[in-house]
Amino acid sequence: MPQFAALFRKDNQPVRYLVVDDSVFARKNLIKMIEMFGGEVAGEAGDGLTAIAEFNRTKPDIVLMDITMPQMEGIEAVERIVRQHADARIVMVSSVGYQENILAALQKGAKHFVQKPVKPEVLYEILRYVLSDDPSAVNAPIALAGEHRS
Amino acid sequence: MRMELIQPFINAADAVFSESLDAPTKIVDLSMDEETYRRKGVAALILIKGDIEGRVILDLAPEVALKVASHLAGGAVQEGEQIARETVCELANMVIGNSVTLLNDQGFRFKVFPPEIHMNDQGLAGGAETEAMVICIETPCGAVYLNIAMQYLHRRRRERDSEPVLD
Numbered sequence: 001m002p003q004f005a006a007l008f009r010k011d012n013q014p015v016r017y018l019v020v021d022d023s024v025f026a027r028k029n030l031i032k033m034i035e036m037f038g039g040e041v042a043g044e045a046g047d048g049l050t051a052i053a054e055f056n057r058t059k060p061d062i063v064l065m066d067i068t069m070p071q072m073e074g075i076e077a078v079e080r081i082v083r084q085h086a087d088a089r090i091v092m093v094s095s096v097g098y099q100e101n102i103l104a105a106l107q108k109g110a111k112h113f114v115q116k117p118v119k120p121e122v123l124y125e126i127l128r129y130v131l132s133d134d135p136s137a138v139n140a141p142i143a144l145a146g147e148h149r150s
Numbered sequence: 151m152r153m154e155l156i157q158p159f160i161n162a163a164d165a166v167f168s169e170s171l172d173a174p175t176k177i178v179d180l181s182m183d184e185e186t187y188r189r190k191g192v193a194a195l196i197l198i199k200g201d202i203e204g205r206v207i208l209d210l211a212p213e214v215a216l217k218v219a220s221h222l223a224g225g226a227v228q229e230g231e232q233i234a235r236e237t238v239c240e241l242a243n244m245v246i247g248n249s250v251t252l253l254n255d256q257g258f259r260f261k262v263f264p265p266e267i268h269m270n271d272q273g274l275a276g277g278a279e280t281e282a283m284v285i286c287i288e289t290p291c292g293a294v295y296l297n298i299a300m301q302y303l304h305r306r307r308r309e310r311d312s313e314p315v316l317d
Contacts, residue, residue: 023243025236029222068243095247098254115251116244117170 004124006038007131009061015131016042018060020051020077021093022069026116030064030093033120037127048072048080055081055088062127065110067094067101075105082109089130093118155202155253155300156283162248163208163296166241167289171221178293179286187282187297191215192234193268194242200260202253204300208242208265210234214292221291235267245296 007015017034019041021027031041042058045051049072055063063081067074074092081088092105097115105113111130114123160177168175187193191211198204210218215234218241219227227233242265250262282299 023236023240025219025222025233025240032224068247095244095251097247097251100254116247117166119169 002036002120004037004120007124007127008038014038014040015061015127016040016058018043018045018051018054018058018063020045020048020054020063020069020074021066022046023066026066026093030118030123033118033123036120037124046070048074048077051077052080055085061089062130063088063090064093065090067092067096067105075101075108075110078105078110079108089133091123091126091130093123152300152302155204155302156298158249158252159206159245159296159298159300160285162252163245163285163287163294166244166248167287167294170241170244171218171290173290175294176288177285178288179284181284183282183284183297189268190295192238194238194265195268196242196246196265197263198260198300199263199303201258201303202260202300203303204298206242206246206249206300207295207297208238208245209295209297210238210241211292214289214294217291218289231269235269239265239267 009015015037017039019027019030019034021030024046027044027046031044034041042060043054045054047069051063051065051072051074065074065078074094078090078092081090086109088109090110092102092110092113093116094101094113095116097113102113112126114126164175164177187207190209192215193207193209196206196208198206212231212234215237216227216229219233219237222237246262246265253260282297285296285298287294287296
């Protein structure tokens, strides 16, 4: 299993994630990776509507958002979240990776896209990139996942 | 049977299993089938309608599904029907999503219906007019079967758009 330097917020706390996917199995898989990156799961949702409610409740640092879901799809949920929280960092995670989908998600305010099956090293680099809009996060010293800095 | 319609599904299945399991996979058998499909384990049936139409069945023995689930979860998972269903459903979504990406970028437009999971002993959708290709992929967790029946219904958008308009 590869080791990853833990990703931290600028206040030295672990990055908090909201994981949105209608498949419990897919959520578990993403949560396993989040733990490998030293992150914390702030909440989970199985559809876009619940994702919006969970975002408002938990105020996560990053949202990992599936596209195809019941009730409300991921792209619409992105639009609604970003409308209320312009600084939301949302990464789309979907097996459907054609250009129209990716462009639609980015136009609605998603920061990045990763195609399933998700490889931990790919997701890690994307998260680093998405978190890099916070300069103090980029310059922060790194530690192995599972370690917390004092 | 149009191989250009089948190949994206084979490539996607090969990529999804080899990437998910971090190990090479191998196509060990490939055959044509005109009979109603007989399930081998937990099967996900996905229907496609649009420029191309047909169906794809991803079929894994329950023990293979559990091994895949354990690998993805990074440890042993509790045995049970639900975890096998969840695993096959998510694998089918990944295979279909990846193949749809390839076909969509080629200009085909179609709707993909959510996977239906079958665990009973009945045969799955098929008929005399349904010629399917059955592919067996050997993975480190065991054999995975893919049954694909796909045909053109309309020409792709790119060809329609490039056709000269006559007055």
